[in-house]
Amino acid sequence: MIAVNKRDIRKLKLDELKEFFTQHNEKPFRAQQVYEWLWKKSAKDFDQMTNLSLSVRELLKSHFAINHIQVDTMQRSADGTIKNAVKLHDGLVVESVLIPTEDRITACVSSQVGCSLDCKFCATARLKRMRNLNPDEIYDQVVAIKQQAELFFNRPLTNIVFMGMGEPLLNYANVVAAIDKITSEEGLNMASKRITLSTVGITKMIKKMADDGVKFNLAVSLHSAKDEVRSSIMPINETNSLDELAEALKYWYKKTKRKVTFEYVVWKGINDTEEHALALAKFCKHVPSKVNLIEYNPIDDGEFQQASEKAIAMYQRILEQHGTQSFVRRSRGKDIDAACGQLANKS
Ligand code: SAH
Numbered sequence: 001m002i003a004v005n006k007r008d009i010r011k012l013k014l015d016e017l018k019e020f021f022t023q024h025n026e027k028p029f030r031a032q033q034v035y036e037w038l039w040k041k042s043a044k045d046f047d048q049m050t051n052l053s054l055s056v057r058e059l060l061k062s063h064f065a066i067n068h069i070q071v072d073t074m075q076r077s078a079d080g081t082i083k084n085a086v087k088l089h090d091g092l093v094v095e096s097v098l099i100p101t102e103d104r105i106t107a108c109v110s111s112q113v114g115c116s117l118d119c120k121f122c123a124t125a126r127l128k129r130m131r132n133l134n135p136d137e138i139y140d141q142v143v144a145i146k147q148q149a150e151l152f153f154n155r156p157l158t159n160i161v162f163m164g165m166g167e168p169l170l171n172y173a174n175v176v177a178a179i180d181k182i183t184s185e186e187g188l189n190m191a192s193k194r195i196t197l198s199t200v201g202i203t204k205m206i207k208k209m210a211d212d213g214v215k216f217n218l219a220v221s222l223h224s225a226k227d228e229v230r231s232s233i234m235p236i237n238e239t240n241s242l243d244e245l246a247e248a249l250k251y252w253y254k255k256t257k258r259k260v261t262f263e264y265v266v267w268k269g270i271n272d273t274e275e276h277a278l279a280l281a282k283f284c285k286h287v288p289s290k291v292n293l294i295e296y297n298p299i300d301d302g303e304f305q306q307a308s309e310k311a312i313a314m315y316q317r318i319l320e321q322h323g324t325q326s327f328v329r330r331s332r333g334k335d336i337d338a339a340c341g342q343l344a345n346k347s
Pocket residue numbers: 121122123162163164165166167168198199200219220221263265294295296297298299340341342
């Protein structure tokens with residue numbers, strides 16, 4: 001593909017695009033038109049830019065590429081969930097998911113190709129981390145799902161979660177740049193409070209986000225409030241302990257006043273006793289928070305197994321007794337490997 005060698009036009013800021021046109025003896029207001037095509041209208045090709053003359057389109061083509069993603073395959077689950085395998089301009093593939101519920105349509109998007117974190121229960125962890133996604137590759141996943149929401153459900157996209165492949169806080173700058181475009185008027189004009197970033201809990205970056213005054217929501221994949229257990233299933237805990245995490249989250253709340261969501265899976269024989277539930281209830285006291293008890297999605301070997309309904313009910317009871325709200329989240333799209341932790345480019 002020749003396109004790979006040309007500059008990705010969406011890396012340019014509006015001012016840089018204006019300068020390009022000035023240098024080529026064209027009116028700088030063309031930049032505004034092109035910018036609108038690139039972001040608001042998500043043009044995949046310069047020939048779509050019909051309010052530009054042929055010669056201007058040729059000028060752009062000779063200098064730039066639009067490295068748009070391509071939805072390579074789309075699978076639909078019996079429950080309505082849609083999983084997209086998304087091909088990037090360099091041939092790598094990530095997955096993104098549309099999750100329909102009664103009152104929402106949520107886009108679950110990827111931030112990296114593969115993942116470097118090695119959480120023992122996650123299918124994505126089995127893929128090597130290849131690279132970070134660019135802001136426009138993240139943005140394009142959202143646009144693709146927004147279009148599918150309108151086409152297949154006749155409803156607007158309402159929410160976005162960074163719970164696809166990768167760790168968003170290890171690609172922080174690009175994730176924030178994408179969110180800026182998603183929420184800006186020249187992009188999709190979506191509300192930041194409808195966006196949730198989910199992290200394994202990289203404490204330094206949680207503090208940075210708080211300092212940056214971001215306006216989106218934070219979810220932390222906790223899964224255990226006991227260091228020994230958490231370190232054994234999530235190696236990140238070895239360098240970002242629960243104490244450090246608690247401190248970072250307090251800092252986050254102090255600066256942003258935004259409640260934290262903890263994601264938590266209860267597994268048979270790993271964290272399904274009262275002692276673990278009490279540890280979680282205690283941890284939740286550090287910061288205004290709620291808990292999503294996520295159903296486990298098996299990823300082939302039998303090491304991890306969903307705990308009993310009784311254990312989940314016990315967790316809910318203990319959390320309630322300690323004043324923390326909890327919700328049981330059933331999986332969606334399991335039949336097409338689209339559920340949490342199942343994204344592994346199988347197709
Ligand atoms: N790296 C980020 C976002 C990706 S994972 C993070 O860790 O938060 C999205 C969510 O799915 C996380 O809460 C993760 O812990 C959870 N998850 C991973 N594997 C899972 C599985 N097999 N079943 C259920 N949830 C899983």
